[in-house]
Amino acid sequence: LARNPGEAEFHQAVREVFDSLGPVIRKHSQYADAAVLQRVCEPERQIIFRVPWVDDHNQVQINRAFRVEFNSALGPFKGGMRFHPSVYLGIVKFLGFEQIFKNALTGMPIGGAKGGSDFDPRGKTEGEVMRFCQSLMTELYRHIGEYTDVPAGDIGVGGREIGYMFGQYKRITNRYESGVLTGKGLTWGGSLVRTEATGFGTVLFAERMLATAGQSLDGLRVSVSGSGNVATYAIAKAQDQGARVVAFSDSSGYVVDEAGVDVDLLREVKEVERGRVSDYADRRGSAKFVEGGRIWDVPVEVALPCATQNELTVDDVRGLVGHGLVAVAEGANMPTTPDAVALLQEAGVLFAPGKAANAGGVATSALEMQQNASRDSWTFAHTEDRLAEIMIGIHDRCAETAEEYGQPGNYVLGANVAGFTKVADAMLALGVI
């Protein structure tokens, strides 16, 4: 704590992982002997830089940007960039730390990193977003590369922003290095299914988890917080599997749609018009917008938090459990507060932590890198099959590890231990570096 003052989210993420590791450290003394715990929570490299850009009124604007290259024992650094006014070092470090274990769980050869900026894309024009992305890449380009560090999207960074950053990287380096960024557009090196992957993967994980308890998503009521990339495709997949998604949200409130979400309309409003969830409600008779409301007040059997960190609290969980909650799968990173996780586990609710449940996005990014490296592009069906295989693999690895350590059904322990041991073993093999 003293080494990293004021980084509350980072402390929370480290504590969450370390709380699971007691039995591992007792069983494998080599981790303690080689100071693996101390090393794994110290980033290999942290970059903080100024991003100056000129807005549409000819005013100079200054933002701050970060890239925290946390751990490259398993492969090149890999993790998204987040553009949101709340971004500071503590958020980037929590995300980067989580990313190490998530990437390890996928079984793909990728290390962990994360980056971002306190830039707020909301309300900015196309030209402003482009100039910001270009300025950011004018510094970031020297730190990244196919074999060093491969950024992707996160909150506030989608295909448009990746495009502007990739364009600037290509211009500065004079290299068409497709594998330097993932989440690219389909006509310039992107992969089918990458857009859908995190949301789809979260639902695939939830289904597998429900199946181990003899249940299924079919016919269940579901709520999905957020209405961005992860939320939209979690909604689509859950409804494909026969669930009825009755609520979704943004930072201004939530929409209840008892008829089930019209995914085409949601995509039109969010992806084409860049509108708000209230615009969806205005155009759909069965939907109601609750301004400033909490989505978790809506009674459901399955909750999929897909917006941001610490959005599902112990009070929310109390209410949901009272209404018959069966399962929670985290599409977002660390959306459930620690006391809310504890209450879910006590109440016997199935709980899938984000580092396992939302790993489908980064796994598909690794598939994008594979396609780039072989100058190939795969079909939707093939890529989706690979994603499904990977999600089942992650689920089963977490479940088996939890059993091995005497806590069957504890996916938090399973994910933390399975992810940690994979990275720790590689770190031991590579020596004290």
Ligand code: NDP
């Ligand atoms: P988007 O920017 O596409 O969407 C974010 C959504 O969450 C928006 O609806 C936004 O509402 C809402 N939101 C963001 N911040 C807040 C906040 N402080 N309070 C309330 N609502 C908020 O991001 P993504 O869908 O890509 O990411 C969502 C989550 O999933 C994040 O935790 C991210 O780290 C995680 N994730 C994403 C992956 C990906 O592949 N994209 C991969 C793995 C995890 P508004 O528009 O009003 O701000």
